[in-house]
Amino acid sequence: MAVSVLRLGHRIYRDQRITTHVFLTARALGVKEGFYTGQRDTSMEESIGHICKDFGGSFKITYLENWKSFLQKWKSGGGRIAHLTVYGLPFKKTPKRRDRLMVVVGGEKVPPEIYQMADWNVAVGSQPHSEVAALGLFLYEQNGRKLPEKFVKARLRVVPQERGKKVLEKAP
Numbered sequence: 001m002a003v004s005v006l007r008l009g010h011r012i013y014r015d016q017r018i019t020t021h022v023f024l025t026a027r028a029l030g031v032k033e034g035f036y037t038g039q040r041d042t043s044m045e046e047s048i049g050h051i052c053k054d055f056g057g058s059f060k061i062t063y064l065e066n067w068k069s070f071l072q073k074w075k076s077g078g079g080r081i082a083h084l085t086v087y088g089l090p091f092k093k094t095p096k097r098r099d100r101l102m103v104v105v106g107g108e109k110v111p112p113e114i115y116q117m118a119d120w121n122v123a124v125g126s127q128p129h130s131e132v133a134a135l136g137l138f139l140y141e142q143n144g145r146k147l148p149e150k151f152v153k154a155r156l157r158v159v160p161q162e163r164g165k166k167v168l169e170k171a172p
Contacts, residue, residue: 005035005103005104006024007023008106009037010044012039015107018128019044020048027051027059029050029143031113036063038108045061049061054156056081068113071104079100080100080102080119082103082119082122083110083117084106085122086126105131125168139168157172
């Protein structure tokens with residue numbers, strides 16, 4: 001599955017946690033690259049980089065100044081766009097397992113052009129909801145309801161257990 005995520009309209013002081021969580025969710029569900037627009041946030045980029053370094057994987061983030069030309073180029077190269085929105089079709093009724101898919105997650109006010117450029121405007125419940133929850137459900141469904149099992153080059157690994165926290169550190 002070749003899926004990427006685009007977060008629109010990041011605002012440093014208002015959206016730092018949400019944008020970070022969008023990218024952490026994408027990474028945890030197997031996405032390899034994320035893009036964002038709005039205000040450039042090197043602190044958020046560094047935070048995601050540290051998590052990837054500690055917990056593995058090859059997720060990378062790229063800041064975009066112009067989302068419109070980026071998405072036009074994406075589409076002209078054969079890519080498809082799924083825009084997560086409250087106003088779209090139910091996600092269970094949209095095609096599954098799309099390759100070269102860009103999942104667009106809105107920010108402040110989503111420009112009307114996004115709705116037109118998208119191959120699919122997708123809703124997870126037709127109710128106001130969190131962008132992070134929508135992305136998680138959508139990607140989980142795209143992955144055939146499976147989670148990635150291992151992340152390459154992980155320095156830290158969480159050991160699942162009923163109570164408490166257990167994290168193993170890989171010897172250098």
